[in-house]
Amino acid sequence: MSKPVNRARRTLNETPADLLVGSIGKIFEEAYGITEAELYQVDYRLSELLPLTEGDSIRDAGHPAWRAFDHQVPLLVDGTAWVPVSMRGERRGVLRLAPVADDPAVLGELADVATALAHELAAVSAGTDVYRVARRSQRLTLAAEMQWDLLPGRSRIRPSFSLAGQLEPAYAVRGDSFDWADDGQRLWLSTVNGTGEGVAASLLTSLATHALRNARRAGLGLGDQAALADQAIYDEYRGKRHLSVLLMDLDLRSGTMSVVDAGSPRLVLLRGGEVTEQPLEAQFPLGMFEATDYHEQTFTLERGDRLFVVSDGVVEATGKNVRYGETALDRFLRRTGPMEPLDAVRSLIGDLRAFVAGDLVDDAVVVCLDWTGPQA
Numbered sequence: 001m002s003k004p005v006n007r008a009r010r011t012l013n014e015t016p017a018d019l020l021v022g023s024i025g026k027i028f029e030e031a032y033g034i035t036e037a038e039l040y041q042v043d044y045r046l047s048e049l050l051p052l053t054e055g056d057s058i059r060d061a062g063h064p065a066w067r068a069f070d071h072q073v074p075l076l077v078d079g080t081a082w083v084p085v086s087m088r089g090e091r092r093g094v095l096r097l098a099p100v101a102d103d104p105a106v107l108g109e110l111a112d113v114a115t116a117l118a119h120e121l122a123a124v125s126a127g128t129d130v131y132r133v134a135r136r137s138q139r140l141t142l143a144a145e146m147q148w149d150l151l152p153g154r155s156r157i158r159p160s161f162s163l164a165g166q167l168e169p170a171y172a173v174r175g176d177s178f179d180w181a182d183d184g185q186r187l188w189l190s191t192v193n194g195t196g197e198g199v200a201a202s203l204l205t206s207l208a209t210h211a212l213r214n215a216r217r218a219g220l221g222l223g224d225q226a227a228l229a230d231q232a233i234y235d236e237y238r239g240k241r242h243l244s245v246l247l248m249d250l251d252l253r254s255g256t257m258s259v260v261d262a263g264s265p266r267l268v269l270l271r272g273g274e275v276t277e278q279p280l281e282a283q284f285p286l287g288m289f290e291a292t293d294y295h296e297q298t299f300t301l302e303r304g305d306r307l308f309v310v311s312d313g314v315v316e317a318t319g320k321n322v323r324y325g326e327t328a329l330d331r332f333l334r335r336t337g338p339m340e341p342l343d344a345v346r347s348l349i350g351d352l353r354a355f356v357a358g359d360l361v362d363d364a365v366v367v368c369l370d371w372t373g374p375q376a
Contacts, residue, residue: 004031089157175201233287313364
């Protein structure tokens with residue numbers, strides 16, 4: 001690894017959280033003659049790239065910044081480089097750097113530094129609001145602020161799977177959410193189809209999410225995870241509030257998927273270009289009754305399978321008094337085959353926004369999982 005890259009890594013580790021971009025900008029200038037360095041972060045809606053300090057947001061899908069973001073490769077256009085800022089599949093945005101020489105080796109080194117920056121942004125985000133504030137184009141509602149802080153990220157890539165999710169309306173979401181974790185051998189995924197309005201909906205989803213995490217981290221199986229979360233919600237609301245959850249546990253060595261359907265969102269399988277709804281055994285939503293027992297069902301994924309989890313806010317989205325519906329959803333999902341999961345999720349949400357001619361009124365969550373094959 002080159003000396004400038006090593007120096008940039010050390011500098012990122014030592015620099016105060018709010019000064020990361022400026023600190024590597026000085027190294028870029030000394031090592032490569034780059035005098036302009038700006039971070040553009042993707043916003044909560046996945047529709048704009050917003051500058052950290054100054055300048056206009058970038059919305060045009062054909063802009064080099066978006067092409068670098070979408071294809072995850074550095075682009076050099078008229079002496080300006082657009083370099084993806086991503087780590088482990090989580091796309092945070094792009095760096096704009098100028099002037100940059102037309103030299104593949106230099107672009108490669110700039111990409112290495114951008115990846116290091118992405119790791120550092122993830123590490124410092126809990127201790128500063130600088131980057132969170134800069135990536136919103138409007139104020140989040142209090143409920144939405146709570147929901148976004150619950151999330152593990154928006155995308156994840158490992159050799160055996162790729163994963164992405166999105167909440168809508170991004171700046172005003174209330175109860176829908178998702179969560180995931182993996183340990184190299186298993187992937188756990190939960191998707192919540194929330195109920196209620198405002199902060200009350202977020203509090204219910206937060207309780208369910210933390211109860212499920214607590215059970216998962218204690219090593220409990222899916223059925224017991226659901227039972228623990230069910231009891232936590234019932235103890236708090238005594239059956240007056242409940243919510244629908246889909247729990248999934250994927251064995252990364254075999255492709256065996258275990259599922260608990262607690263009144264869940266739709267689970268749709270895209271295999272060989274065909275879209276089918278995965279049949280699930282419906283069980284009671286979490287918190288509806290006291291001491292409910294939950295049990296798992298299993299099915300096996302094939303290499304190249306894609307799973308979508310969509311809440312009812314997707315199918316029920318209405319434009320001009322017409323529902324989006326299952327037929328339109330299945331037709332659109334079939335078109336996402338060549339896309340990466342985050343692009344597929346973003347495209348579906350974009351299609352919904354176009355259908356309703358604006359932001360969605362009801363909450364919607366979309367999660368996309370690609371199974372790429374057993375992990376050695």
